[in-house]
Amino acid sequence: MSDFFVLGGGGHARVLIHALKRLGHDVHGYTALSDEGEFMQTPYLGTDDAFEQLQGSLSSCAALGIGKTGVQTRRLDFLDKLQALGFRVPVIHAPGAICHAGVQAGEGTVVLDGAVVVIGSRLGRACIVNTNATVDHDCVLGDDVHIAPGATLSGGVEVGDHCMIGTGANLIQAIRVCADCMIGAGATVVRDISIPGVYVGTPARRIA
Numbered sequence: 001m002s003d004f005f006v007l008g009g010g011g012h013a014r015v016l017i018h019a020l021k022r023l024g025h026d027v028h029g030y031t032a033l034s035d036e037g038e039f040m041q042t043p044y045l046g047t048d049d050a051f052e053q054l055q056g057s058l059s060s061c062a063a064l065g066i067g068k069t070g071v072q073t074r075r076l077d078f079l080d081k082l083q084a085l086g087f088r089v090p091v092i093h094a095p096g097a098i099c100h101a102g103v104q105a106g107e108g109t110v111v112l113d114g115a116v117v118v119i120g121s122r123l124g125r126a127c128i129v130n131t132n133a134t135v136d137h138d139c140v141l142g143d144d145v146h147i148a149p150g151a152t153l154s155g156g157v158e159v160g161d162h163c164m165i166g167t168g169a170n171l172i173q174a175i176r177v178c179a180d181c182m183i184g185a186g187a188t189v190v191r192d193i194s195i196p197g198v199y200v201g202t203p204a205r206r207i208a
């Protein structure tokens with residue numbers, strides 16, 4: 001069991017703190033833009049950049065609690081900073097997640113309750129496989145990819161860096177989605193996507 005601090009003070013941080021505690025880890029506190037997270041039930045340590053000053057006194061493990069609702073986020077920047085300062089940012093599988101043996105995942109990646117990651121899949125760094133999402137066999141996710149709640153990647157799907165696959169979206173088998181795409185909630189992707197942008201609907205079409 002390890003001692004963690006959680007970087008971020010919103011809903012995603014709260015989910016991670018809950019998961020870490022259920023896994024038996026100690027959570028010393030969280031950082032956030034401001035001290036507004038009484039509901040976090042763990043001490044506020046300072047702003048999101050405070051870990052640079054607090055390094056000596058903080059636990060050696062960190063969790064990336066900053067959520068991702070768009071393509072551009074600071075998640076990878078923070079992961080790089082944390083690692084450069086010597087923190088470990090382990091992969092977290094929530095107690096209710098299912099990850100098949102041999103699935104590979106990069107540092108800072110989390111798989112949340114009810115999510116299933118099937119044999120042969122590879123997840124990059126700082127990814128989120130959110131509640132009840134499915135990443136079926138032999139998928140490959142780049143870095144900083146978010147598979148939102150209830151989204152489904154069928155077998156052999158590839159998703160590029162920084163993509164966000166929205167809540168309940170479905171990608172059929174062997175689809176390739178290039179980096180920097182937002183797939184809207186409920187979209188159905190039936191063709192490869194090779195131009196970065198925002199895609200919605202069934203079948204998914206580019207709107208921006």
Ligand SMILES: CC(=O)SCCNC(=O)CCNC(=O)[C@H](O)C(C)(C)COP(=O)(O)OP(=O)(O)OC[C@H]1O[C@@H](n2cnc3c(N)ncnc32)[C@H](O)[C@@H]1OP(=O)(O)O
Nearest residue numbers: 069130148149165166167182183184185186198200201207
């Ligand atoms: C635990 C968590 O909470 S994780 C968070 C999970 N969140 C998500 O999955 C959110 C995914 N985001 C979406 O689906 C968003 O609606 C986006 C990114 C696709 C579009 O957002 P915006 O760029 O703000 O577009 P906007 O809301 O202005 O809509 C533009 C048009 O697309 C339509 N549209 C927006 N989203 C969708 C969608 N998912 N499916 C179909 N049509 C859509 C709108 O109705 C609008 O159409 P109109 O011009 O005919 O009125």
